[in-house]
Amino acid sequence: MSTTANRSEPTPPRQRTIVVVGSGIAGLSAAVSAAEALEGTEEARVVVVERAEPHEAGGNTRWTSAYLRLDDVYEPGDSFVEDILAFSDGRTPAEYVETLLDRLPETMEWIQGHGVRFRRLPTYFINSSRRRLQPVGGGEALLAALRPAAERLGVRFRYGTTAQRLVQDAHGRLSGLLVSGPDGEETIPADSVIIASGGFEGDAEALSEALGKDTSGLLPIAPGVRFNKGEGIRMALDAGAGRGGQWDNFHAEPVDPRSPDPEALVMVFPYGILVNERGERFIDEGRGTVDETYESTARTIWSQPSGTAYFITDRSFESVTSRERGLLTTAKPEVADSLADLASRLGLPPEKLEETVASYNASVQQGTFDWRRPDGKGTEGLDPPKSNWAVELADPPFLAYPVVCAIVFTFGGLETTAHGEVVDEAGAPMPGLYAAGECTGIYHGKYPGGTSVLRGMIFGRIAGRHAAGAAAGS
Numbered sequence: 495m496s497t498t499a500n501r502s503e504p505t506p507p508r509q510r511t512i513v514v515v516g517s518g519i520a521g522l523s524a525a526v527s528a529a530e531a532l533e534g535t536e537e538a539r540v541v542v543v544e545r546a547e548p549h550e551a552g553g554n555t556r557w558t559s560a561y562l563r564l565d566d567v568y569e570p571g572d573s574f575v576e577d578i579l580a581f582s583d584g585r586t587p588a589e590y591v592e593t594l595l596d597r598l599p600e601t602m603e604w605i606q607g608h609g610v611r612f613r614r615l616p617t618y619f620i621n622s623s624r625r626r627l628q629p630v631g632g633g634e635a636l637l638a639a640l641r642p643a644a645e646r647l648g649v650r651f652r653y654g655t656t657a658q659r660l661v662q663d664a665h666g667r668l669s670g671l672l673v674s675g676p677d678g679e680e681t682i683p684a685d686s687v688i689i690a691s692g693g694f695e696g697d698a699e700a701l702s703e704a705l706g707k708d709t710s711g712l713l714p715i716a717p718g719v720r721f722n723k724g725e726g727i728r729m730a731l732d733a734g735a736g737r738g739g740q741w742d743n744f745h746a747e748p749v750d751p752r753s754p755d756p757e758a759l760v761m762v763f764p765y766g767i768l769v770n771e772r773g774e775r776f777i778d779e780g781r782g783t784v785d786e787t788y789e790s791t792a793r794t795i796w797s798q799p800s801g802t803a804y805f806i807t808d809r810s811f812e813s814v815t816s817r818e819r820g821l822l823t824t825a826k827p828e829v830a831d832s833l834a835d836l837a838s839r840l841g842l843p844p845e846k847l848e849e850t851v852a853s854y855n856a857s858v859q860q861g862t863f864d865w866r867r868p869d870g871k872g873t874e875g876l877d878p879p880k881s882n883w884a885v886e887l888a889d890p891p892f893l894a895y896p897v898v899c900a901i902v903f904t905f906g907g908l909e910t911t912a913h914g915e916v917v918d919e920a921g922a923p924m925p926g927l928y929a930a931g932e933c934t935g936i937y938h939g940k941y942p943g944g945t946s947v948l949r950g951m952i953f954g955r956i957a958g959r960h961a962a963g964a965a966a967g968s
């Protein structure tokens with residue numbers, strides 16, 4: 495009897511696969527962290543599927559300045575958690591924000607270990623109160639550091655490949671990811687899937703449905719928006735995931751529609767008035783610092799006729815010596831020696847604009863104008879009022895910038911645990927399924943600026959490490 499027939503070779507354990515969907519800050523942080531945790535083992539491999547080609551990959555991360563809501567590299571500031579919770583009236587899960595705080599130091603150490611440097615630069619919020627830190631080179635520098643790191647660690651990138659659906663085995667357990675790519679559809683076997691494919695701001699239909707109104711008037715803030723169509727969120731919901739964040743809201747910024755540039759911000763609206771296409775004021779332009787009010791101002795502009803407003807000011811604007819910092823538009827203002835002439839250039843009713851400015855001027859109260867901080871120099875008897883920075887507009891030349899609302903990202907997404915595991919509708923973790931970054935829903939009401947890239951990095955890293963631990967341990 496042959497001995498070889500009975501003595502079977504021990505079968506090597508099957509190599510597990512972690513698939514990451516998307517290669518923005520969340521996806522790359524997840525892929526690199528998973529690969530680092532698995533380095534030197536053969537237990538699992540990491541595959542990134544990315545819908546864009548390499549030169550366009552990186553979604554919103556590619557276009558962001560990546561301001562972080564930090565006082566310094568390891569210093570989040572005194573009220574980091576409280577502020578973020580307050581912005582949502584307590585609806586953002588406290589555990590999520592506390593995890594951000596806890597994991598901040600090690601994550602900042604890690605990203606600096608990949609060659610990213612930080613600096614504290616003045617922002618476009620020229621009367622702001624919260625400090626921001628920025629990676630040198632913005633979001634693109636984060637991609638430029640992490641993508642080669644992933645490649646060195648053996649992560650396989652599949653560009654031009656779009657995740658479509660999660661695949662489950664006969665027991666309902668996650669077993670793969672259906673993707674479409676240059677060669678058609680294919681299922682990639684997967685033990686874990688980390689969804690990091692951004693929000694659904696790039697899908698006009700899904701956006702209109704979630705926001706409950708036509709969104710064709712919203713400008714995409716940057717070219718990266720169009721890649722984020724929400725398949726990652728949808729495929730998890732189809733598999734029974736629970737929803738997080740405010741589905742009928744989004745992060746908005748006021749921009750100049752004439753500018754060909756991404757993020758052509760007009761963040762100087764408190765130093766004049768905003769009128770709609772009827773020549774009427776519709777908002778208290780000075781109700782708080784720009785940092786606190788720019789998002790709701792942009793959304794209110796969107797609700798005006800034709801979704802357009804005009805920032806009107808005069809020579810007094812020159813006294814705002816940092817005004818250029820608040821103007822990221824490269825388009826020049828419309829300039830005229832009279833309000834009637836300015837109105838004609840803008841296509842506004844001249845008499846109405848003159849009337850609006852006259853009643854505004856008549857309501858301006860005495861006080862000392864200080865553009866650097868809320869100065870209490872407001873109006874009396876005006877509806878809507880202007881609470882700060884009220885100065886008569888009577889000194890030509892008059893200037894105007896058109897302003898519309900741009901969408902940056904959606905607030906609605908998936909709910910996760912503090913380990914980045916996607917939870918089902920009953921709140922239980924779904925085995926093998928993770929999510930990080932914009933596709934997870936935590937924001938409600940008002941976006942706490944400077945938290946999006948930070949959370950993508952921190953939770954991407956958490957999800958990657960957890961998935962690697964699960965792959966190695968199973």
Ligand SMILES: Cc1cc2nc3c(=O)[nH]c(=O)nc-3n(C[C@H](O)[C@H](O)[C@H](O)COP(=O)(O)OP(=O)(O)OC[C@H]3O[C@@H](n4cnc5c(N)ncnc54)[C@H](O)[C@@H]3O)c2cc1C
Nearest residue numbers: 516518519520545552553554555558561657931932946947
């Ligand atoms: C102009 C601008 C300025 C901003 N300023 C700031 C700021 O100062 N501070 C801050 O914190 N945040 C800022 N943000 C927001 C922040 O940049 C994003 O929220 C963050 O980068 C999102 O990271 P992410 O990895 O979750 O998604 P993304 O960076 O958008 O990456 C998603 C990736 O998934 C890919 N993808 C999408 N769908 C699929 C699919 N089905 N299959 C495969 N791949 C898919 C996309 O191609 C993309 O590469 C700004 C954004 C923009 C655009």
